[in-house]
Every structure is written in C-alpha cells, then in structure tokens.
Amino acid sequence: MKILSHKFTQLLLFSMLPISFLFAQAKVSGTIYEPDGLPAIGAVVMIKNTSTGTTTDYDGKYELSVQSPKDSLVISYVGFKEEILPIDGRAVIDVTLDIDAQVLTDVVVVGYGVQKKSDVTGAVSHVESKEIAKIPTSNVEQALQGKVTGVQVSAPSGQPGSSPVIRIRGVGTFGDARPIYVVDGVIMESINHLSTNDIEAIDVLKDASATAIYGSRGANGVIIVTTKKGQLDQKTTFGFSTYYGTQKVVKKIDLANGTEFATLANEAAVNENRSPLYSDVEQYGEGFDWQDYIFQTAPIFNANLSASGGGEKMTFNLSGNYFSQEGIIKQSDFNRITFRMNNEYHLTKQVKFGHNLSFINTHSVNAPGVLMNAYRVYPIFAPRDSTGHFWDTSPVGNPAAQFEFNHNFNKSNQLNGNVYAQVNFLKYFTFKSSLGLNMAYGEGKVFVPVFFVSPSSQNQENSISVNTNKNQNKVFDNLLTFSKKMGDHDLTILGGVVAQTNDSEWFGGTRKNVLGETEEFYYLDAGPADFQTNYNSADDWSIFSYLFRTQYSYQSKYLATVSYRVDGSSKFGKNNRYAQFPSFSLGWVASQEPFLVKNNIISRLKFRAGWGVTGSEKISSYPSVAIVSGGLDAIFGVNETIHYGYAPINLSNDDLKWEESKQTNIGMEISFLKNQLTAEFDYYRKVTTGILLRPNIPDLVGAANPPFQNAADILNRGIEASINWRQAGKFSYSLG
DSSP states (O other), X not given: OOOOOSOHHHHHHHHTSOHHHHHTTOEEEEEEEOTTSXXXXXXXXXXXXXXXXXXXXXXXXXXXXXXXTTOEEEEEOTTBOOEEEEOTTOSBOOEEXXXXXXXXXXXXXXTTEEEEGGGOOSOEEEEEHHHHHTSOOSSHHHHTTTTSTTEEEEOSOOOTTOOOEEEESSOOOSXXXXXXXXXXXXXESOXXXXXXXXXXXXXXXXXXXXXXXXXXXXXXXXXXXXEOOOOTTEEEEEEEEEEEEEEOOSSOOOOOOHHHHHHHHHHHHHHTXXXXXXXXXXXXXXXXXXXXXXXXXXXXXXXXXXXXXXXXXXXEEEEEEEEXXXXXXXXXXXXXXXXXXXXXXXXXXXXXXXXXXXXXXXXXXXXXXXXXXXXXXXXXXXSBOTTSSBOOOTTSOOHHHHHHTOOEEEEEEEEEEEEEXXXXXXXXXXXXXXXXXXXXXXXXXXXXXXXXXXXTEEESSOEEEEEEEEEEEEEEEEEEEEEEEETTEEEEEEEEEEEEEEEEEEXXXXXXXXXXXXXXXXXXXXXXXXXXXXXXEEEEEEEEEEEEEEEEEETTTEEEXXXXXXXXXXXXXXXXXXXXXXXXXXXXXXXGSHHHHTOSSEEEEEXXXXXXXXXXXXXXXXXXXXXXXXXXXXXXXXXXXXXXXXXXXXXXXXXXXXXXXXXXXXXEEEEETTTTEEEXXXXXXXXXXXXXXXXXXXXXXXXXXXOOEXXXXXXXXXXXXEEEEEEOSSSOEEXX
C-alpha cells in the first residue's frame, strides 16, 4: 500500500497510528480478466463473509473499500471458477479467471438471453454438444430422442432426411403441434438442415413461465439451438471427424409363405362355396419374400471439417459437412452439404458486430410407395416370369415394376443465419439489434415412363411433373438489457421489439408425351403444350411483438421471473389482432438456508413454481379474409362458350381469436453426495382453450371450406422425472 503525503509531519503522524485504523481507510482495486485476456465485464467482487461487494465495469476494473488486511476477496463470474484471494496488504490485485467446465454446463439459454441453471425458475432442459454429435442421424431433432424428459420424438417414415415428429408435453392442439426452433436467435419452423457437428448446445423450454417470452409461438414448447463459435486470442484449431455405418430392418413382419398362403386362399374359397384356387399348394414352398426384396442394408456416412480460433479483436468458426444416407427401402437416399461461418468482430471494447451464416444444399431420391404392396402381394409371385417380363401380380401392383419405373427426386438450397450488432453503454446497459434471414429454394421432379405390366398396371403416355417452391423468412430483433448486481441483489431487465415476416411462393406444371425418357428431357418444354397443367400460388404473413422480462435474485437463494409479451398477427382480423401473454415464476434454493448448508447428504435442493399464458396462430395465412378461387369455369350463353369463374369458396371469420394455453408448473431439483446423484421432478397442468379448427357446415351454404372457429378445449397434465448418477475420476461414467 502506498500512501501519498506532501508533508513529513503528516507522514510521521500516520506512522504512529495503529495499523488497523490506517488500513480501514484503504481501497483495493484491480482488473479481472477472462482467460483470453479480455476484461471480465460484470464480474462480482465480494469481501468474504460480508455483504460488501461490487461489480467490474466494461474494462474489467473494480474498486472496493476493505476493513482489514486479513480480509479475502471472493471473485465470481458466470462460466468461470470462483477465486478466493487473501488481500495481504495489497492495494492492487489483478486476476485472470479460469474456465470452469462444470459451471459452463450449468449455463442455459433462455428466451433472448442466458442464465445460470441454478437461477432458472422455469422447466428448462439442457443438452450438450457431445450428447448430440455422437448420434449417427441426418437431423438434429432425432438426436434429442431419449435425452429430455417430456419430449417425444417419433419418425413418421423411413425416408432418409425426413424430419421426425416432436411433441413437448403431449399434443396441445388439433392443428400444428410442432414446437418452434430458435437457432442463434432466429425463429425457424424446422432445424432438419442443421449438422449435429455444428451445435454447441440445445435448450428445451417446456413450461409457460419459460416459453411465454415467445408469446404466440411458445404454446407447444421452444427448442433453442446454439451453434459453435471461436474464442479471442486462440490459436487456430482444426478438427476432422467422420464415421461410416449401416442400417437395416431388425425385425420383419411375419407373413404367410407360399404354401401357407395357397392353403389359406383355398380355405377361404371353400368357405364361400367356391372351388379351391390352387390344386397343389406344396409346389409353392416358401414362395417369394417380398420384404427381403424391397429392404436393404443401407449405408450412412458423415464427414466434418472445421477450423476455430480468434485474434485480438475477432473470433471465427468455420465448418464444412457432408452427410449421405441411403434408406432401408431401395431407391431412397439423402445427401446434404453444409457450410457454416460464425464470426464476431470486436470494433471497440463496447461495440461488437457478428454473423452466424450457413449454406445448405440437399439432394434426395424418393422411393416409390412399395411398402404396403410388399405386404399385400401374393408370396406365390416372383418379380419376373420365366421370360424376364414383370409378373402380373394383380390385384396388387408389382413392387419390382414400381422400382423400375420410379424417377422421383428433390433438391434444395438454403441460406440462413443472422447479422447482429451489440453496444454496451452506461456500465449496466446492453443494446443488441439482429436481423435474421432464412431463404430456401426447392425443386422436385417426377417422371413416369411408358410401361406395361398388366392391363391394370400400365401407362401409355410418359409424363414429367415439375414443382418449385421458395420461401423467405425475416426476423428483426431489437433488445435492450439492464443488468446490475447490488450487494445481495441481482437484477436483469429486458425489453424489446420483434418483427417477423414470411413470404412463400409455389409453381408447378405437368407435360405429357415428353420427347425422351432420359434425365436431360426432364423439363416442361420437352413435351407439347397440349393438355398441359400448371399452378402458381403465394402466401405471406407477419407478426409484430413487444416483450418485457424481469429476473431477480436475492443471494442466489430467492428467485423470481416475470415476463410479458404482446403479439399482433396478420392472420387475425382487426377485432382480435393482438393478444397478451403474461407469466411469472418463483424459485427457492433451500440448500443455501442455514439449516441445510452444513448438510453432508443433500448437495443442492431447489423448489420452483410458475404460471403463464401462451398462444398459437398456426393456421392458414388468411382465415379472417374470404379467399376468392379461380378455375370455377362454366358453360352457358347462346353459343355455349366457356366463361372463367371465380368465387369465395373459403369462408372467413372476422371474430377469430388466438388459441390460449394456461399452464401451471411445480418443480423440484435435488442432488446428493456432492452432486453425483441428481434428480429433477415436475408436475404440469396445461389447459388450451379456443382451439382453431374447421367444424363441418351444411353443404347448402355453398362453400368448399368452412371458416376457422375457436371450437374446442384440450387438457394436458403429467409428471416428469429425471434421475442421473455421475461418477468422476480416472474412469468416468453417467447413468440416467
């Protein structure tokens, strides 16, 4: 400690004072750094065993009055190990923090922000990248199967690249019950384009107190995806990973063989007073196994190359991924190439700019609908007869012929991500503006050649069908955050405005009698215009929102969160265009109470409860407007000419309202034996009212489609339980 004085007598006087009195007037200051050399903004510096403390500014600096040279400083910062440093008479104490891997896993992403898992008052589940990347699958959603309580993942088909069906805490509506996805802050309807290698973590928001900040988008749950990023002052690290595997049908359906089928067919004929169909049933033996014919051992391959690092003022993470998967049904495959670039530029200590961008190219071949035919075709038939021609397997189509004449494929290009800027000012404020974009273009072609298998299975004119679709989704977020720690009090206030627009267009057509049957003729101009068909349609919708949230913590023991969001949707009429979605939740970390602090069995005990309102508007874009449709032509008049006709065949409902879900959640988190055994329990009850659907109306109304109405209610309730055991040491394992 250095004491400045301009007079020798003052120095002498001070030297005669008791040291304890002299030190009481002293201050300790310094700078807290992250491992990469950047200042730790908002780190908490406390005097041990007291309520005296402060937080670091945007330069990582702090200053604190201390009472005794025997005091110690306790420095804590989210994601880093806590430091306890004796003062030992020093006036300047600089500290470089170390990353705490365990604490990092306890940081979860909530709507429009991050929060320590210990401070979360809603039902939120966290999945690390290592749990996702090791699953050999074409899509991220499938990798969530069995990882999160209350989340059901099921595959609707075996088509490679197809998205699974995900339901969070059951089905809460008769319409679209999919959750929404938020990738690096950008709201999306699907994440089947993502590579599992690019993901840092996934957080699943399940109850209304957590999802209400997303308002009308959060009724079916929210899945937040954070992709990988680089670090400042980090040497470039290259990574390469690959795997190869196979998939096959583990158990086939037991079906009758040739002899059994012929015997059963004869019995059925006799029971109907007809003559037996087959004179010698034994001649068919085992017959032909059509399941073996359509199924195959399908390869799956993945390769990923990445580079990550950063300099003094820039971070980067670049990656390229190739994924290929054939289906277990022949003539089905999926190929995807992904490039990702996540960069961030620190323009000053207070201003940074960044982007998370990815480009995805996919190509898939769709198998013909052979599965049901393979189950129904008679086992006495083989694919081809003795002459090499396809066998007439009437009354069921020949699966072998279906494969032969199948030419059905799709391809797509997609660009998505966001560009953002963030400004820190007035010590406690952060403003972030982000523009998210998701652009997709897809094309599909189906060619049917001329063929003859049987009188009931033939095609005398070849045809080509082409369809294209394009979609552009934009999200513009503007968020202002105030965050300050005041002794035992920790307060974060968020306010923002969000605007989202979506534009889609579809175009397609069909031509017959194409000039050739090879792929270079798979274009509409290759066929004559006679008897052509075509279509072209478009769709658009928009949402404008205001949001607010307050998070409060006292001694990291008593927790509270309040959120409020107002959504306005173009899908509803002016009478009910806007809806309000409030929520609140409370938490109590009982293990920090004096009566449990010295407990050697219970490491952590937290209770939480919350209530909130969410909504849904996942219906067609124009339910409040009568849609006029064309193609309703009529012949009338003296000359009986065709007159083009248009009519409003989709009725509207100006008084249509949002679906509304009110959900209550009560949860408990407990861990034992130094957090080796952890458990989490939740009870939830969700009531959804005003379900949007089209009830039937009498035909005499004269409309093809009845209007949407708020016509039903649904109750969902349940109990979730998650129990895990983790053993660390030279040999580590986890069960749960």
